[in-house]
Amino acid sequence: MDKALDVDAYAARWETAHPRDILAEVAGWGGHWTLAMSFQREDTVILHWATMVGLSFDVFWLDTDLLFSETYAFYETVQSRYPVLWRRIRPALSLTDQAAQYGEALWQRDPHSCCFRRKVEPLFEALAGYDGWITGIRREQSPTRAQAPIISWDDRHGLYKLNPLATWTTGQVQAVTEDEGIPVHPLHSQGYPSLGCAPCTRPTRPGESLRAGRWEGWDKFECGIHQ
Ligand code: SF4
Structure with a gap:
């Protein structure tokens, strides 16, 4: 696949494009893509459309060993409905090894x-x-994502990064899941607009931002996988 695409030109042209059309155009490029699955509404929408348009891709999820039990159950639901290759990526250290090296409950300290x-x-x-990799990040989600381009070159990992839903609102994504019968993580309807690890994620209160429930009490807004 061409490693010298003019990503800025594509990003500008796609500002008003439908995300499904973006995925269809990328499918025409060939190459091998992987979708970052955090089991949020955005990710299952992309999974649904990427399958529809014939993109050559697989799915990976970062299993921290600390996800909600509902997330592990939801994985079973979506992987059986979408029979693409699913890759479960594990940390080098088990929780036991991490505790031995860095102390118990590192996430608290x-x-x-x-x-x-x-x-x-x-x-x-x-x-x-x-x-290339595909993510569900949207500009509306947080100030740290407000400038996210639809496509860019990811220098840190040496591949394209595609954010086909960057310009979309929560309402648009929600409507698509309802209109097209796309699976939705059960915790979204229990006050969790953003889903992460169980120890670091709480439901949001009325008026709070979409990611206010992540890492409460810390000056931290991203896990670090999105720069
Ligand atoms: S979200 Fe919390 S528990 Fe998960 S990896 Fe980050 S600090 Fe650890």
Whole structure:
């Protein structure tokens, strides 16, 4: 696949394009793509459309060993409905080994270090050898994502990064799941607009931002996999 695409030109042209059409155009490029699955509404929408348009892709999920029990159950639901290749990426350290080296419940004392070991480092394994990765991040989700382009070159991992829903609102994504019967993680309807690890995620209160329930009490807004 061409490694010298003019991503800025594509990003500008796709500002007003439908995400499904973006995925269809990318499918025409060939190459081997991988979808980052955090089991949120955005990810299952992309999974649904990527399957429809014939994109050559697989799915990976970063299993930190600390996801909600509902997330592990939801994985079983979606992987049986979408029979693409699913890759479960694990951290180098088990929770027991992490506790032995860095102390118990590292996420309570140093979530930056915990995320680095359980998400950021494993992402390198997840993306090695691919032409591009696809994520569900949207500009509306947080100030840290407000400038996210629809496509860019990911220097850190050496592949394209596609954010086909970058311009979409929560309402648009929600409507698509209802209109097209796409599976939705059960915790979304229980006050969790954003889903992460169980120890670091709480439901949001009325008026709070979409990611306010993540890492409460810490000056931390991202796990580190999105730069
Ligand atoms: S979200 Fe919390 S538990 Fe999960 S890897 Fe980051 S700090 Fe650790």
